[in-house]
Each structure stands twice: as C-alpha cells, then as structure tokens.
C-alpha cells in the first residue's frame with residue numbers, strides 16, 4: 182500500500198561561483214544530469230519537468246535543458262517566483278506526483294549572476310520633457326531612492342530594523358555576528374562560492390550597502406544550478422535497494438504568498454507568509470521545531486536571518502536575538518542554521534537556491550556531508566522566500 | 582507644480598492621501614481594482630496625518646544616477662497607516678536617525694520639465710531633534 186509520500190531519489194548542486202565557461206542551459210544540464218545519475222535513472226523515467234531561471238525571461242529554460250539532456254515530449258513547467266523559484270519548481274513536481282499525473286519528475290533551478298551589479302531600471306517609461314503620471318501610483322519619475330527604497334538591500338535592512346523596533350536588542354554588531362557565523366560555516370563547504378571565515382571587524386568594516394548590512398552581510402551574486410529527481414512512494418518501492426536506501430522523504434512541501442496586512446504593500450511583510458508556511462509544514466510533517474536537527478533558511482541578508490529564526494518558530498515569538506545569543510544556530514549548537522554558509526557565503530544563484538537548500542539538508546540526512554556533517558541528522562527544514570512575496574518550506578526526513 | 586506621486590496632495594497644505602476601502606478601511610497608495618484585504622471594489626479618499634513615527638529605516642549607499650547617496654529610506658507609521666519615504670534634513674548616519682523617531686512630512690523640488698513645471702517630492706524630517 183502506498184503512503185502517498187513523495188521522495189527525493191536523486192539531488193545535486195553544482196559548485197557555486199563564477200562559471201564563465203558554460204552557458205545557462207549547460208549549467209542547468211550539469212545539475213540535471215547529476216541528479217539523474219544520483220537517482221540512478223534517465224530522462225526516459227521522468228514524467229514531468231519543472232524548471233526556473235529568473236534572469237532568462239521568456240526563453241523557456243525547461244525546454245533548453247531538454248535539448249541538452251533528452252527530449253521525450255513530457256510536460257514542461259517553466260516557473261518564476263523570485264528567490265523562491267527553485268522551491269516552486271520542486272513544489273510543482275511534487276504536486277504533479279501527488280496528483281497521480283506522473284510517478285517520477287525532475288526539478289531544475291539555474292542562474293548566472295556573476296558580475297551582476299545592483300539590479301534596477303524602469304526609467305524609460307517616464308517622460309522627462311513633460312512630467313506625466315504613470316502607473317497605478319501616478320509617479321512622474323522613478324521613485325527608487327527618491328521616495329524610499331525599492332531595492333532588496335534597503336528593503337531587507339528595514340525588515341531587520343522593524344523587528345528591532347518591535348522587540349528590541351538589535352544592533353549593527355548583532356547582525357554582523359550572524360554573518361560572521363555563516364562565513365565561518367562556509368569554510369567546510371567545498372561547493373560554496375566563498376569559503377573563507379571573516380573576522381567580525383572585517384565584516385563591519387567592509388563597504389556599507391544598506392545600513393546595517395555591509396557587503397559580506399548580503400547574499401553573494403554567483404552562478405550555480407541545482408536539480409532534484411522526485412519519485413512517488415509506490416514507484417520507489419519498485420526500485421533497487423541501493424536507490425531506496427539513499428532516498429529522502431519529503432515530509433512537508435508548502436508554498437505560500439503574502440496575505441493582506443496593513444503596510445504589506447509599503448514594506449514587504451516577509452514574516453506572516455513564512456510563519457504560515459512553517460506552521461503548515463510542521464503540521465503536514467507531524468513534527469515540531471524542536472525535533473529539527475538542522476535548518477537552511479533564506480539569509481539573503483544578515484537582517485533577514487534574524488527574523489526567520491522567529492518566523493520558522495525556532496524560538497519563542499520575539500526571541501530571535503536570545504536564540505542567536507544562546508549559540509543554538511551555530512554548527513555545534515542545538516539547532517544549527519545555515520551550516521552550508523548560507524546565501525551570504527555559499528552564494529545565491531536565485532532560481533537554484535530553493536533546490537540547493539534542499540540538497541544541503543538531504544546531504545546531511547544521507548550522512549554524506551563529509552567534514553560539515555551534522556552527526557545523526559534525521560530531520561531538517563529548508564526555507565526560501567522571494568519578495569513579492571512567495572515562501573517555500575520543505576521538511577525532509579531520513580529514510581527509516 | 583506637479584506631485585511626484587498621486588498620493589501627495591499639495592493643497593491647501595501638503596499631505597498624503599490614500600484610497601480607503603469603504604468596507605474594511607484598508608488603505609492603499611494608488612489605484613486598486615479591489616481591496617486586497619476584503620475584495621470590496623469601492624474606495625474613498627482618506628487624508629493621512631502629517632506626523633508619525635519611524636518604525637524601520639535603512640541608509641542606502643548605492644542608487645541609480647541622479648539620486649544622491651547615501652540616503653535614508655524609512656517606513657513611517659502615520660496614525661496606523663504605513664508609508665515608505667526618505668528621511669531628509671538630517672545627516673544620513675545611524676547617529677541621527679533612530680527607530681521610534683518622531684517625524685513630520687516635508688516637501689521639496691525635484692526639478693523642472695521643459696515647460697518649467699516643478700516636480701514636488703516628499704519626505705519626512707525629525708521633529709524637535
């Protein structure tokens with residue numbers, strides 16, 4: 182009898198960093214082939230493909246990947262959900278398998294961001310000769326920087342400061358120490374874009390991007406891809422013992438968007454949708470936050486990591502600063518957070534991130550994480566958030 | 582003179598206006614097809630207070646050409662309605678801006694078009710510091 186669960190059969194991430202040697206579709210293909218080999222299957226076994234590449238626009242990364250690794254005529258879903266794009270690809274395949282439309286599927290996320298500066302623009306729609314109101318807000322010129330900030334650094338800086346205003350205890354140094362933790366963790370991750378520890382003084386003394394986040398406290402733009410082969414419980418039972426042994430159970434898969442609250446359209450509220458996703462995920466998996474052995478959360482900025490301790494309920498409400506100060510989120514602590522180095526150090530190739538975080542958890546549950554292995558890890562949570570907003574939470578469990 | 586966004590009213594004194602849902606009172610800057618909170622499709626205009634409190638801020642070091650840096654961007658609570666704007670008239674350093682700071686609406690010129698029409702921007706400036 183099938184449980185209806187969906188399993189990770191194969192999963193991989195490429196080394197994150199600069200990859201000028203390959204095109205985006207080739208990088209995606211590298212991850213996809215890696216996942217298929219890790220699963221011990223071929224494209225012939227795959228019944229559905231979901232893929233994301235946020236900067237690629239309308240090109241259809243899924244079909245490009247097929248042309249690189251195998252065109253079998255299966256349905257392809259090209260997905261885009263900001264920084265939650267990879268998690269959305271996973272979620273799409275999981276839904277297809279749960280719906281019984283396929284018994285095996287492939288999810289791929291890829292991004293080439295090396296050298297990308299501050300992303301912005303939109304100036305062309307405005308008329309400088311005659312001020313003319315445009316858009317639903319009637320703006321006559323670009324507002325970013327003139328009426329508040331629209332950029333990610335300034336937005337996530339305010340997210341952390343807002344938490345400080347509500348509960349107290351935050352400071353530039355506190356946020357910098359969160360970043361120091363993740364950079365220290367990355368030393369043990371050979372696939373991280375940067376794997377150097379950084380002293381606190383160096384982090385605080387680096388270029389200020391948007392107070393209180395300096396450059397090393399922001400996610401690192403880089404190239405990278407990640408992919409996963411997912412399989413139904415019924416199909417898994419028909420596979421070889423070696424394939425079954427390394428399979429990782431997806432105990433919860435949740436995607437939420439931002440419910441309306443006062444102010445959420447002025448300063449994106451990354452908290453409520455994350456808390457809701459976490460609540461739903463714990464309920465689906467039948468576990469509580471204290472059962473977790475490790476967490477990979479979306480530290481796109483040091484300020485974001487703090488609020489997500491609270492949103493994922495790793496601490497009592499309002500207790501994120503105490504949680505950090507207790508040492509729990511360090512790799513030798515009670516609930517290690519971002520042992521991969523996190524987005525600040527491992528890197529953040531946007532559409533790959535939501536699968537790479539899941540790979541990190543699966544890697545530990547399989548006991549294959551080498552020097553950075555969290556001993557005896559049986560249960561882990563991966564979280565991503567894309568502004569706009571979309572939040573993905575996956576809880577993974579070691580096969581028993 | 583022309584306001585930088587439709588939410589800025591210049592007469593009789595500069596103030597911000599929001600579109601308020603007639604059913605649940607939710608407030609929006611700019612047009613909405615329906616209320617994001619309750620789906621009601623009718624709105625009325627609400628005048629916002631000109632004084633409020635800084636509930637979040639950042640000091641941004643990089644911006645598009647033409648925007649002076651560093652600048653202070655903040656989320657200001659105007660009597661229960663939050664708005665995003667710059668804090669102006671202070672040194673853009675953490676010593677001069679703080680959470681909970683009381684601020685007041687202010688306006689300033691943002692340049693003229695070829696017909697000589699002045700664009701009017703807005704921001705908030707600390708009260709009594």
Ligand SMILES: [Zn+2]
Pocket residue numbers: 602603604605606607616617618619620621
């Ligand atoms: Zn309403």
